[in-house]
Amino acid sequence: MNAALEFRDVSKSFTLHLRGGTVLPVVAGASFAVAPGECGVLWGPSGTGKSSLLRMAYGNYRCDGGAILVRDGGRVIDVARAAPREVLALRARTMSYVSQFLRVIPRVSARDVVEAAGREGGMSEAAARARAGDLLARLNLPERLWNLPPATFSGGEQQRVNIARGLIAPRPILLLDEPTASLDAQNRAVVAELVEERRAAGAAILGIVHDAAMREAIGGRIIDVTRFGTARAA
Amino acid sequence: MSDMREFRPGADPSSRLPPRSGDDGVAGALPPQAGRGDEASAYNFAYLDEGTKRMIRRALLKAVAVPGYQVPFASREMPMPYGWGTGGVQVTAAILGRSDVLKVIDQGADDTTNAVSIRRFFAKTAGVATTTHTAEASVIQTRHRIPERPLTENQTLVYQVPIPEPLRFLEPRETETRQMHALAEYGLMHVKLYEDISRHGHIATTYAYPVEVAGRYVMDPSPTPKFDNPKMDDCPALQLFGAGRERRIYAVPPYTKVRSLDFEDHPFRVQRFDQPCALCAAEGVYLDEMLMDDSGRRMFICSDTDHCEERRAAGHVGTEGVA
Amino acid sequence: MSDALLQARGLTKRYGARLACADISFDLDPGEVLAIVGESGSGKSTLLSLIATELAPDAGTVSYRMRDGVMRDLAGLSKAERRALMRTDWGFVRQDATQGLRMAVSAGGNVGERLMGLGERHYGQIRAQAIDWLDRVEIAADRIDDPPTRFSGGMRQRLQIARNLVTTPRLVLMDEPTSGLDVSVQARLLDLIRRLVAELGLAVIIVTHDLAVARLLSHRVMVMRAGRVVETGLTDQVLDDPADAYTQLLVSSVLAA
Numbered sequence: 001m002n003a004a005l006e007f008r009d010v011s012k013s014f015t016l017h018l019r020g021g022t023v024l025p026v027v028a029g030a031s032f033a034v035a036p037g038e039c040g041v042l043w044g045p046s047g048t049g050k051s052s053l054l055r056m057a058y059g060n061y062r063c064d065g066g067a068i069l070v071r072d073g074g075r076v077i078d079v080a081r082a083a084p085r086e087v088l089a090l091r092a093r094t095m096s097y098v099s100q101f102l103r104v105i106p107r108v109s110a111r112d113v114v115e116a117a118g119r120e121g122g123m124s125e126a127a128a129r130a131r132a133g134d135l136l137a138r139l140n141l142p143e144r145l146w147n148l149p150p151a152t153f154s155g156g157e158q159q160r161v162n163i164a165r166g167l168i169a170p171r172p173i174l175l176l177d178e179p180t181a182s183l184d185a186q187n188r189a190v191v192a193e194l195v196e197e198r199r200a201a202g203a204a205i206l207g208i209v210h211d212a213a214m215r216e217a218i219g220g221r222i223i224d225v226t227r228f229g230t231a232r233a234a
Numbered sequence: 235m236s237d238m239r240e241f242r243p244g245a246d247p248s249s250r251l252p253p254r255s256g257d258d259g260v261a262g263a264l265p266p267q268a269g270r271g272d273e274a275s276a277y278n279f280a281y282l283d284e285g286t287k288r289m290i291r292r293a294l295l296k297a298v299a300v301p302g303y304q305v306p307f308a309s310r311e312m313p314m315p316y317g318w319g320t321g322g323v324q325v326t327a328a329i330l331g332r333s334d335v336l337k338v339i340d341q342g343a344d345d346t347t348n349a350v351s352i353r354r355f356f357a358k359t360a361g362v363a364t365t366t367h368t369a370e371a372s373v374i375q376t377r378h379r380i381p382e383r384p385l386t387e388n389q390t391l392v393y394q395v396p397i398p399e400p401l402r403f404l405e406p407r408e409t410e411t412r413q414m415h416a417l418a419e420y421g422l423m424h425v426k427l428y429e430d431i432s433r434h435g436h437i438a439t440t441y442a443y444p445v446e447v448a449g450r451y452v453m454d455p456s457p458t459p460k461f462d463n464p465k466m467d468d469c470p471a472l473q474l475f476g477a478g479r480e481r482r483i484y485a486v487p488p489y490t491k492v493r494s495l496d497f498e499d500h501p502f503r504v505q506r507f508d509q510p511c512a513l514c515a516a517e518g519v520y521l522d523e524m525l526m527d528d529s530g531r532r533m534f535i536c537s538d539t540d541h542c543e544e545r546r547a548a549g550h551v552g553t554e555g556v557a
Numbered sequence: 558m559s560d561a562l563l564q565a566r567g568l569t570k571r572y573g574a575r576l577a578c579a580d581i582s583f584d585l586d587p588g589e590v591l592a593i594v595g596e597s598g599s600g601k602s603t604l605l606s607l608i609a610t611e612l613a614p615d616a617g618t619v620s621y622r623m624r625d626g627v628m629r630d631l632a633g634l635s636k637a638e639r640r641a642l643m644r645t646d647w648g649f650v651r652q653d654a655t656q657g658l659r660m661a662v663s664a665g666g667n668v669g670e671r672l673m674g675l676g677e678r679h680y681g682q683i684r685a686q687a688i689d690w691l692d693r694v695e696i697a698a699d700r701i702d703d704p705p706t707r708f709s710g711g712m713r714q715r716l717q718i719a720r721n722l723v724t725t726p727r728l729v730l731m732d733e734p735t736s737g738l739d740v741s742v743q744a745r746l747l748d749l750i751r752r753l754v755a756e757l758g759l760a761v762i763i764v765t766h767d768l769a770v771a772r773l774l775s776h777r778v779m780v781m782r783a784g785r786v787v788e789t790g791l792t793d794q795v796l797d798d799p800a801d802a803y804t805q806l807l808v809s810s811v812l813a814a
Contacts, residue, residue: 014798015800016805017801017802017805017806018802018805018806018809055797055798059791059794060791060793060794060797060798061794061797061798062790062794062798062800084776084777084790084791084794085586085589085776087791088776088791105748105751105773106744106745106747106748107744107745107748108748404659404661404662413636413640417636417637417640419640419674421670421671421672421673421674421675421676422670422673422674424673424678425659425662425666425669425670425673428665428666428669428673428680428683429662429663429666431680432663432665432666432684432701432702433663433702496678497678497679497680498678498679498680499679499680499681500680
């Protein structure tokens with residue numbers, strides 16, 4: 001496998017037990033790959049399973065069928081079948097995931113949130129500290145906020161902490177779930193720049209990016225998710 | 235319950251005991267000095283029946299075989315309240331022979347009510363000779379003190395023990411303390427000493443200071459002051475401990491290692507007294523503080539009355555002593 | 558995998574006709590945090606007691622990798638070995654601090670007890686370690702001589718943690734350590750546990766009914782209902798994409814876990 005990340009015939013549905021066992025198909029037959037240094041952009045109207053695909057790649061959602069292959073150094077691991085600790089190991093060294101919202105941890109300051117992610121990703125304490133400050137500064141988070149827990153921050157401020165957290169450790173795969181939705185144009189541009197730096201450095205990027213300028217800036221190749229649509233309309 | 239109804243206030247409870255004159259042929263052959271009245275012959279030798287004494291002796295043998303280990307025994311009701319030495323009295327009764335000479339001390343003194351009562355009790359029920367002189371005694375029953383005069387191989391020291399369990403202070407569950415003894419888990423004992431130092435800056439426990447016996451069991455020397463702990467170590471006399479209410483017997487055989495627990499940086503130390511005994515000028519002995527008058531004048535005198543008297547008889551005179 | 562720290566196999570416990578734990582098996586890796594979630598009566602606390610060998614199972618075994626690397630069936634250890642293991646290589650943080658602390662003993666004595674149990678006989682060193690641990694659980698050094706009766710609920714739990722961690726155990730069991738505390742106190746305690754667990758690489762089995770606690774602390778979660786494990790997996794996967802009907806009910810019953 002040359003790709004950093006490859007979906008092979010992946011299918012997923014939700015069974016809603018609380019609604020009488022209704023089965024809600026999400027995707028079926030999803031097959032695509034993202035190479036190192038490449039940026040794949042999941043494309044399609046909302047409800048077509050873009051987010052679910054990203055979450056499956058990260059092991060956050062289960063995968064019902066098919067394989068999700070991740071290159072982890074010299075090995076290839078199928079996230080769909082991996083044991084929990086293998087998934088955790090992948091998250092620590094191989095994949096980062098930037099969600100739409102920061103999950104706030106009580107009492108932990110913005111800078112510490114970012115720094116901790118760097119250390120979990122294998123950076124030294126000093127390197128993580130320096131890089132955390134660097135990222136927060138580039139993302140225009142006022143320095144007076146760095147030592148405060150982000151619980152009281154605005155949505156945009158929290159999201160910039162979240163992005164810094166996802167980008168600090170140089171992992172080979174970067175998963176982005178609309179990271180710039182709550183940001184202004186200036187900060188969107190900064191995020192595009194940071195992501196492009198990572199891509200240029202050889203990271204494989206798979207994302208949901210609605211912002212055209214950003215898509216342009218990171219050279220996103222469109223992956224049409226409607227192709228993996230299920231017979232839901234029927 | 236039917237017994238309760240038959241109980242007549244004012245009646246001597248012992249009069250309801252069946253005569254035991256046949257047992258061992260002892261009571262009928264009391265030495266003359268014991269025959270201070272016919273009623274004495276109503277008791278078995280040393281009050282307890284022979285079956286009970288054998289039971290206690292079996293417990294004593296086990297206690298001697300496993301130094302420091304608390305052996306349960308079927309403690310009997312004695313004609314005195316708990317807290318007055320019923321454990322020690324039962325042990326003494328079980329080991330006493332006709333030729334023994336008994337000394338009883340309470341706080342080191344031979345002349346306190348408790349000591350006098352117990353001495354009289356055995357004079358009456360066993361007819362043994364009694365003494366106040368440590369050197370003459372073959373059995374010494376004590377509460378609190380070990381005599382100042384070094385004990386010999388021919389002597390047995392019997393302690394009256396109120397609370398035999400050294401771990402009780404911190405661990406109220408008997409099942410757990412037994413487990414701790416069985417597995418020699420004695421960290422908790424040091425927690426007690428730790429608490430002492432953290433509160434007082436030094437180990438402030440002066441009585442019932444825990445010791446390790448023969449490198450194995452941790453034992454409570456009971457209300458004995460820690461001043462006397464070193465006397466327990468490698469002592470030529472047999473040391474027996476009886477706890478009546480708690481129904482436990484334990485022992486330290488002659489010449490057994492008895493080590494007081496401590497910390498490396500807070501080693502075990504005995505109390506020191508600034509002055510010698512005011513009556514006999516003895517140094518390095520345990521002193522009691524005595525108030526002299528209403529103005530608060532006080533003096534320190536030997537707690538071991540016999541030791542003090544012997545010294546004075548030999549001509550030693552303290553600051554308050556009379557030559 | 559063969560390098561698990563602890564293995565439970567077929568653990569079963571009945572109380573009369575009621576099945577408290579039914580055939581429960583799992584592995585716990587070194588440094589792994591496993592949350593056992595479920596409502597009261599689900600058997601999660603019974604399971605913890607079985608693991609701690611405080612209860613004897615009707616069937617099944619618990620094995621643990623001793624410090625020498627050998628996997629041992631805990632039921633096969635002598636009582637002395639088992640007790641020594643529990644007070645050195647294991648910790649147990651109880652919901653009720655009065656069960657986990659000696660309430661009549663000072664904070665320093667509580668922390669120092671395990672050290673003294675291991676034969677530490679230098680008062681100054683014991684005290685220095687106690688101060689260090691009190692500091693790590695954010696209890697001021699000047700409270701070292703106060704008994705836990707004078708501590709707040711949150712402080713008592715933090716003292717329990719210090720008392721357990723002073724011997725650097727590899728496995729800590731926690732039974733609802735944050736329940737009954739005010740929300741802000743809970744947050745502080747959770748943050749502290751999260752930090753210490755990561756710092757020390759502790760393996761933890763934590764019983765909780767609070768999914769937010771499970772999400773914050775654990776790598777893996779086991780959902781129990783009526784004595785059975787109904788679902789198990791990566792914590793965020795189970796909470797975000799629950800497959801079992803009961804787990805879905807549990808997840809949908811809480812506000813934004």
